[in-house]
Amino acid sequence: MGCGARERGNYKKNDIVTVVIEDIGNDGEGIGKAAGYTLFVKDAVIGDLVEARITKCKKNYGYGRVEKVLRPSPFRVEPKCMFHRQCGGCQIQAMLYDRQLIYKQDKVKNNLLRLGGFTQEEVDGVMEPIIGMEEPWHYRNKAQYPVGYDKAGGLVAGFYAGRTHDIIANTDCALGAPENKQILEAVLSYMRENNVTAYREAEGTGLVRHILIRTGFASGEIMVCLVVNGKKLPAEDKLIERLREIRLNGREEESEPRASGSAVRQAEKFVPDSAAGSAGAMESGKRKLCKKITSICISANTEKTNVIMGKEIRVIWGGGKIHDTLGGITFSISPLSFYQVNPVQTEKLYRLALDYAGLTGRETVWDLYCGIGTISLFMAKRAKQVYGVEVIPEAVEDAGENARENRIDNVEFYVGKAEEVLPAFYKGAGTEEQMLRPDVIVVDPPRKGCDEKCLETMIAMGPGRIVYVSCDSATLARDLRTLCDGGYVLKRVRAVDQFCHSVHVETVVGLQRKDT
Numbered sequence: 001m002g003c004g005a006r007e008r009g010n011y012k013k014n015d016i017v018t019v020v021i022e023d024i025g026n027d028g029e030g031i032g033k034a035a036g037y038t039l040f041v042k043d044a045v046i047g048d049l050v051e052a053r054i055t056k057c058k059k060n061y062g063y064g065r066v067e068k069v070l071r072p073s074p075f076r077v078e079p080k081c082m083f084h085r086q087c088g089g090c091q092i093q094a095m096l097y098d099r100q101l102i103y104k105q106d107k108v109k110n111n112l113l114r115l116g117g118f119t120q121e122e123v124d125g126v127m128e129p130i131i132g133m134e135e136p137w138h139y140r141n142k143a144q145y146p147v148g149y150d151k152a153g154g155l156v157a158g159f160y161a162g163r164t165h166d167i168i169a170n171t172d173c174a175l176g177a178p179e180n181k182q183i184l185e186a187v188l189s190y191m192r193e194n195n196v197t198a199y200r201e202a203e204g205t206g207l208v209r210h211i212l213i214r215t216g217f218a219s220g221e222i223m224v225c226l227v228v229n230g231k232k233l234p235a236e237d238k239l240i241e242r243l244r245e246i247r248l249n250g251r252e253e254e255s256e257p258r259a260s261g262s263a264v265r266q267a268e269k270f271v272p273d274s275a276a277g278s279a280g281a282m283e284s285g286k287r288k289l290c291k292k293i294t295s296i297c298i299s300a301n302t303e304k305t306n307v308i309m310g311k312e313i314r315v316i317w318g319g320g321k322i323h324d325t326l327g328g329i330t331f332s333i334s335p336l337s338f339y340q341v342n343p344v345q346t347e348k349l350y351r352l353a354l355d356y357a358g359l360t361g362r363e364t365v366w367d368l369y370c371g372i373g374t375i376s377l378f379m380a381k382r383a384k385q386v387y388g389v390e391v392i393p394e395a396v397e398d399a400g401e402n403a404r405e406n407r408i409d410n411v412e413f414y415v416g417k418a419e420e421v422l423p424a425f426y427k428g429a430g431t432e433e434q435m436l437r438p439d440v441i442v443v444d445p446p447r448k449g450c451d452e453k454c455l456e457t458m459i460a461m462g463p464g465r466i467v468y469v470s471c472d473s474a475t476l477a478r479d480l481r482t483l484c485d486g487g488y489v490l491k492r493v494r495a496v497d498q499f500c501h502s503v504h505v506e507t508v509v510g511l512q513r514k515d516t
């Protein structure tokens, strides 16, 4: 359908226009104007002069995609991955890394201004420069690859093309652990050799849906989990055989997985100089680590859903968990538990959160949305008592085990929703001042941010400091407005680039109660 109207600059779908890209949109797309008509151009980099094809016209703006780069931006770089334009994962891989960081810093700042209603002075006064990554590749410790068929009917594993469920065959992602390629190929050859089918989403038939690979960067332990449309796989022993044959890093693998429980010792054995958790040592990439598969499991997911993992996990070989070490603390990680995906940056993030919490050893701290207790245990070393709250039971079990394994006994974890557990605790606390008023509350919610009830209770409890860790600066800005209207002021804000080459950014905020 043509656009026609004057406001649309007389453009219509499939028109080719020349656009100077002057800004970057929320999804990483370039923004520019053609004769005053604003266009959002996919895959254009700020500073480019491009020829774009219009893909959709709206009254006041339209969408397009790059046909030809007429004059490349100084911020345009050669992407590492040939699939980056099709794949939904790395929206800004063609942008110079340092420019990506500026984009993310601005994104957080603009959300605070526009969605949080903070003034320019308030924001400029507290915002510190974003923390980037020295080597922003192969940083992810977790990857979930869909398995299916290509157009010719061949078995493939890879990634969904942006906004679709078409699978692009790519076993060699530039963000994932380098070993993933060998592992994926081993699983695919097991499937071919044993006539194991891949899931066909449209019909709900076929077996293997996803391959989840999780790697403990400090321990070298790898978990491979196949998500299956059914309870079992044919010839599971052949799968185990195939995976155990792999020689990662060209080295011999140990013949048997170790029993879980000796995580600390194991981590020390493999990474002598990062047992103390030096992010620098990890980042320099100099550590010599023997990676090995220590866990193979099956997750049954027979639902017609976009949720990747099924609720039950069956371990078919090795232990059911892997381990990782951050800041000298070793964590057990179950397949279903949340664990930050970029361990190098996570350590920096947690140190920042700890710094913002301003602990002296006498404080009571709540860690809401605590996952497997990572932030709780970081804080516990410098606090009197820490309470963690998390909704996933398996994660809370991991949290308890992590506390015991690291011999940290001033932490207690509760299973439940933050917005239910915190108010219930507050009501039941009686008159005991320390329970009613903790010194610090840390929150690290999922993208949708904190529930209103949770924020209200935090304000009512009135801790001296609140540390807000966020993976979505839009909901962060909204929640900060509520907290600041409830008597808090922004003290420090800092973004950490956990998700290099994507448009996502992590932020840590320190708030203080006005009357303290």
Ligand code: SAH
Residues within 6 Å of the ligand: 338, 339, 340, 368, 369, 370, 371, 372, 373, 374, 375, 389, 390, 391, 392, 395, 416, 417, 418, 419, 444, 445, 446
């Ligand atoms: N702080 C942890 C986890 C952060 S991710 C870390 O850094 O590793 C957010 C966590 O919140 C997830 O573990 C998720 O399971 C949990 N969660 C989601 N909604 C919740 C709710 N309403 N109450 C408590 N936890 C919730």
